[in-house]
Amino acid sequence: MAFRLNSLLLLLACAPYLPMAHATERAGDATYWYQLERHAHSVSMLETSVSLLIEAASVEERFNLYWTYNHLTGAWLQVDFLQALLQLSVDAPSSPDEEGIRTTLRDQAQFVLWELDHAIADLEQNVPEVKQLNYLRINEVLRSLLSEVRTTVDRLLADQCARMPCAARP
Secondary structure (H helix, E strand, C coil): CHHHHHHHHHHHHHHHHHHHHHHCCCHHHHHHHHHHHHHHHHHHHHHHHHHHHHHHCCHHHHHHHHHHHHHHHHHHHHHHHHHHHHHHHHHCCCHHHHHHHHHHHHHHHHHHHHHHHHHHHHHHHHHHHCCCHHHHHHHHHHHHHHHHHHHHHHHHHHHHHHHCCCCCCC
16 A cells, blocks of 8 residues: 555656656757757857958958858758757647657758758869868868768758658658
8 A cells, every 4th residue: 555655646746747758758859959059059159250251351252251151051040940940849748749840840850951961062162262271271161060960960850750751861
């Protein structure tokens, strides 16, 4: 009888934390969120560096620097939205809500991969046109960072596709 009473008390004590336990069910989510957050810090530092280069650049060099900055911010806005969706899926109050958000998360991850692939390819094609050493270094760092983010998003998408059907990936 004492065992049943202790079990009942334990169940009642844990009841308020059931939604929280549901949210922590997917351990990979926290890993992806923290990886994206770490990348966000790197992107912020890179944005500052590019902004400083733009301010110091000649009129002719500014175009390429703005072009690079646009690729960074365009791709990063999509990654930032992906991270927000990831957080929403963890915080979803019910299974149907979470399923809908996870579907959107999966679709956004596919779009982010496409966006990152295009940004990386554009930055690679633009390298020979530039002669300024600082710009070349920024371009290389940016491509490396976007490639790391791409790896994180690719793993996140693979986890989502393991839970729900996904379109064939190239």
